[in-house]
Structure formats: structure tokens, C-alpha cells
Amino acid sequence: MNSKDFREQGYRVIDWVADYLENIEKYPVKSQVLPGDTFSQIQEDPPIRPEPFDSLMSDLDEIILPGITHWQHPNFHAYFNGNSSFPSVLAEIITAGIGAQCMVWETSPAAAELEERMMQWFIKTMNLPSEWHGVIQDTASTATLAALLSAREQKTNFDVNNSGFQHNKLRVHCSTETHSSIEKGVKIAGFGRDNLVKVETNDQLAMDSSKLESRIQEDLENNLIPCCVIGTIGTTGTLAIDPIEEIGNIAQKYKLWFHIDAAYAGSGLILPEYYHLTQGFDKADSYVFNPHKWLFTNFDCSAYFVKSKETLLQTFEILPEYLKTKTRGKVNDYRDWGVPLGRRFRALKLWFVFRSFGLDGIQEKLRNHIALAHWLEEQINDHANFELLVPRVMNMVVFRYAKETFSEEELNIKNANLVQQLNDSGAIYLSHTKVRGKYALRLVTGQTTIEMRHVRKAWDLILETSQDI
Ligand SMILES: Cc1ncc(COP(=O)(O)O)c(C=O)c1O
Numbered sequence: 001m002n003s004k005d006f007r008e009q010g011y012r013v014i015d016w017v018a019d020y021l022e023n024i025e026k027y028p029v030k031s032q033v034l035p036g037d038t039f040s041q042i043q044e045d046p047p048i049r050p051e052p053f054d055s056l057m058s059d060l061d062e063i064i065l066p067g068i069t070h071w072q073h074p075n076f077h078a079y080f081n082g083n084s085s086f087p088s089v090l091a092e093i094i095t096a097g098i099g100a101q102c103m104v105w106e107t108s109p110a111a112a113e114l115e116e117r118m119m120q121w122f123i124k125t126m127n128l129p130s131e132w133h134g135v136i137q138d139t140a141s142t143a144t145l146a147a148l149l150s151a152r153e154q155k156t157n158f159d160v161n162n163s164g165f166q167h168n169k170l171r172v173h174c175s176t177e178t179h180s181s182i183e184k185g186v187k188i189a190g191f192g193r194d195n196l197v198k199v200e201t202n203d204q205l206a207m208d209s210s211k212l213e214s215r216i217q218e219d220l221e222n223n224l225i226p227c228c229v230i231g232t233i234g235t236t237g238t239l240a241i242d243p244i245e246e247i248g249n250i251a252q253k254y255k256l257w258f259h260i261d262a263a264y265a266g267s268g269l270i271l272p273e274y275y276h277l278t279q280g281f282d283k284a285d286s287y288v289f290n291p292h293k294w295l296f297t298n299f300d301c302s303a304y305f306v307k308s309k310e311t312l313l314q315t316f317e318i319l320p321e322y323l324k325t326k327t328r329g330k331v332n333d334y335r336d337w338g339v340p341l342g343r344r345f346r347a348l349k350l351w352f353v354f355r356s357f358g359l360d361g362i363q364e365k366l367r368n369h370i371a372l373a374h375w376l377e378e379q380i381n382d383h384a385n386f387e388l389l390v391p392r393v394m395n396m397v398v399f400r401y402a403k404e405t406f407s408e409e410e411l412n413i414k415n416a417n418l419v420q421q422l423n424d425s426g427a428i429y430l431s432h433t434k435v436r437g438k439y440a441l442r443l444v445t446g447q448t449t450i451e452m453r454h455v456r457k458a459w460d461l462i463l464e465t466s467q468d469i
């Protein structure tokens with residue numbers, strides 16, 4: 001493909017994306033293909049000769065699209081949304097076109113400096129502590145791994161980095177509702193899964209901080225070394241918010257690294273009405289949230305912040321001859337701020353999103369998403385056969401069909417059937433969780449183009465389907 005062909009096909013591809021997004025409501029939200037359907041349609045060997053772009057585009061429509069779950073569909077209410085936007089997609093095309101590998105400042109100074117500024121914009125607009133330093137990671141899982149590694153090194157005076165893991169008594173505390181990425185990080189970072197302590201939660205499924213302190217004391221009595229505690233703002237199951245200030249006080253008292261995982265709900269902090277949630281952030285050592293979930297920035301883009309840049313750098317720094325530059329120490333070489341050496345130019349899409357929407361535009365959309373969830377919450381509260389299982393937080397509603405005549409066991413089966421039937425319909429897609437043993441539907445209203453009509457449609461369908469289960 002030469003640049004003339006690229007220009008021609010490029011316009012066509014942009015048209016394809018625009019058509020796809022304009023017509024997205026025609027597709028079943030959740031892909032309906034069966035395991036192996038796509039695989040069997042892809043030729044066993046790569047082509048020897050170049051193929052015309054036309055045949056690629058027709059295979060895209062015929063083979064790939066049926067196997068896509070449409071995350072940008074306004075009736076995608078499952079998991080947490082990974083919403084995108086036109087400005088973000090355009091920036092992504094430019095990023096790919098530039099094709100820069102932004103491992104050190106010199107390999108693209110603008111990428112490094114735009115990244116620094118974007119992280120400062122988050123600090124300013126989200127009421128985060130002004131002394132924090134930010135860096136973009138691919139995902140929250142990677143950011144949390146960076147936090148665990150930094151915690152390990154700080155506690156062992158960088159001994160594990162130098163001599164290997166001989167401290168098999170280092171303990172990490174989180175709540176029973178914490179995301180699985182914490183357990184994964186604990187395994188990878190060498191703490192050992194047995195040293196992850198899952199602290200009990202209260203009625204709201206938020207960490208019980210008095211239990212946290214007892215578990216830490218038990219560790220100390222047993223000659224174990226508490227090292228890190230992880231609090232969550234917006235748990236995956238129910239968006240529960242851990243008591244950040246109380247956890248922060250305990251972390252300071254016992255000299256623990258305090259990491260906050262706000263992967264989803266962190267985007268909500270761009271609304272001043274949620275600034276109160278940042279109380280206690282001054283006691284945290286690290287913090288992560290994902291603009292790629294609820295900030296109109298296509299996957300992947302995770303914002304990670306630390307109090308001590310020095311500890312982060314000392315944990316990850318490595319300096320082979322070929323990476324030595326004259327600007328070292330005077331600029332941010334982001335390869336030292338996390339696991340990978342190579343880095344994509346992700347800051348560009350944040351810049352495009354911020355400038356195209358404006359802060360007002362972003363805030364208006366988020367407030368609308370929250371209002372839609374509030375409307376749904378009211379419908380559930382007003383309906384005799386449905387109940388909320390936890391109070392709504394931001395734009396997620398956790399509820400179940402709960403007709404009184406059925407036992408708890410029957411309700412669990414009926415609600416599981418309800419989720420299955422709704423998702424099989426292709427009209428909407430939602431996911432489930434369990435709240436103290438009760439099978440619950442979990443509906444998020446966070447898509448870029450979602451409107452009231454989509455939430456009404458979801459609710460009507462839930463009511464209708466609940467008659468059949
Ligand atoms: C609370 C929480 N933390 C972490 C993650 C992991 O995010 P990522 O896919 O960016 O690693 C998720 C994913 O949904 C999450 O809900």
C-alpha cells in the first residue's frame with residue numbers, strides 16, 4: 001500500500017467507523033457466535049501474495065463483526081463500560097500514524113511533556129493532591145502491580161530488587177470485595193497469595209476499617225510484616241467506597257504503603273460534587289483510575305499517581321548503556337515509571353478528549369449518566385417485584401427480581417435466568433454479581449451516546465422478561 005492507496009482506503013475506513021457507530025444499535029449488543037465460529041472462518045495459512053483491500057473489508061464485515069460484542073452500543077450495561085469518542089479515535093489514528101515509541105524523553109519529547117501536563121490536568125480537575133506525580137500505564141492491573149512492587153521495595157529498603165525475595169512474611173491487606181487484579185499483582189510481585197489478607201466488609205460492602213486494624217495486629221503478633229494496604233473507590237461488584245481517610249490513618253500508624261484503586265469510579269471525581277471522596281488522599285502513596293473506562297478515551301489508558309516519584313523510580317530504574325541520554329535526570333523518562341520499556345503515545349487521546357469536550361462537556365455527560373441510573377433506581381424502588389441490593393453509587397444500579405412468594409434459592413436461579421435471557425436477546429447486555437449470597441443484576445449507564453430512551457428500553461425489557469423466568 002502506498003500513500004495514495006492509504007489516503008483512499010483511509011477515507012473509506014473512517015467512513016466504515018462512522019457507519020459502524022451510527023448503526024451500532026442494529027447489532028446484538030453481545031456477540032451471538034459460538035466458540036470456534038470465527039476461528040474456523042480464518043484461513044489456516046497466511047496469504048503468500050498480497051490481497052486487495054476490498055477483500056479484507058468484506059471479511060471484516062462477514063467474519064469479524066458477528067464475533068464482536070459492541071462495547072460502544074448505548075445498551076451495553078455490563079461490567080464497566082469502556083467508552084470511547086470520535087476525538088479519541090482520531091487521536092488514536094494519529095498516534096498510530098506517528099508510530100513513536102515513547103520510552104524516554106528523547107524518543108519523543110512532546111509525548112513525555114504532554115503526558116506530564118495531562119496528568120497535571122487530572123490533578124487539578126479531580127482535586128487530587130498537588131504534590132502527586134502522574135504517569136500513564138496501560139491498565140489498572142499494571143498500575144497496581146507497580147504499587148505493590150514499590151511497596152515491597154520501600155518496606156525492604158530495596159533489598160528484594162537486589163537480593164531476591166527472602167521476606168516471605170510481607171503481608172498485603174485489601175477487602176473481600178477488592179478487584180482480582182490485586183491478587184494477581186500479589187502473586188506476580190512475589191508476596192505469595194497466602195500473604196494477601198482479605199478484610200471483612202460492612203453492610204455497604206466497604207472495608208471495615210476496625211477489622212483492618214485487628215488483622216494488622218494479628219499479623220504483628222504472628223511475626224508477620226504488614227507492608228501494603230489497598231483501598232477501593234468503587235468496587236467492581238457494587239461500586240462500594242472504602243473509608244479512605246480511616247484506612248489512610250491506619251496505614252500511617254503502621255507504616256504501610258497505601259494504594260487506592262479507583263479504576264472505574266475515579267472518573268467521577270471530575271465532578272466537584274464528588275470531591276469529598278478525595279478526603280484522605282493525602283495519606284495515600286499511590287492511586288489509579290482508568291480514563292479508558294468512563295472518560296471517553298478508548299482503551300487503553302490508565303492514570304497512575306504516586307506521592308514519591310523517587311521510590312517509583314528506584315523500584316523500576318535500570319540503565320543499560322544504550323538508554324543513557326544527556327537529558328537524564330532533567331526530564332521525565334517514563335520507561336523508569338513502570339514495567340514496560342516501550343510506551344505508546346497515549347497522552348494524545350487524552351488531550352484530544354479534554355479539548356474537544358471541554359471540562360463542561362465531560363461533566364455534563366457524566367452527570368447525565370448518573371441521572372439515568374437515578375431514574376432506574378426510582379423505577380426499581382417503586383416496583384413491588386424488584387429490589388435494590390445496595391444503595392446506588394454514581395451510575396451503577398445493583399438490583400434483583402424479588403417476588404416475595406419465592407425462596408432465596410429460587411430467586412437466585414430466577415435472577416440468573418433473567419440475566420441469561422436478557423443477554424441472549426441481543427437487545428441489551430448486563431452482568432451480574434452476588435451481594436451477600438444474593439444473585440444480583442448489575443446495570444451501568446455509562447456509554448458515550450446513551451440517552452433516556454435506552455434506559456427505558458432496558459427497564460421495559462427487564463420487566464417483560466421477568467414474566468417468563
Ligand atoms: C475496581 C477495579 N480495579 C481494577 C480493574 C482492572 O482494570 P484493568 O482492566 O485496567 O486492569 C477493574 C476492572 O474492571 C476494576 O473494576
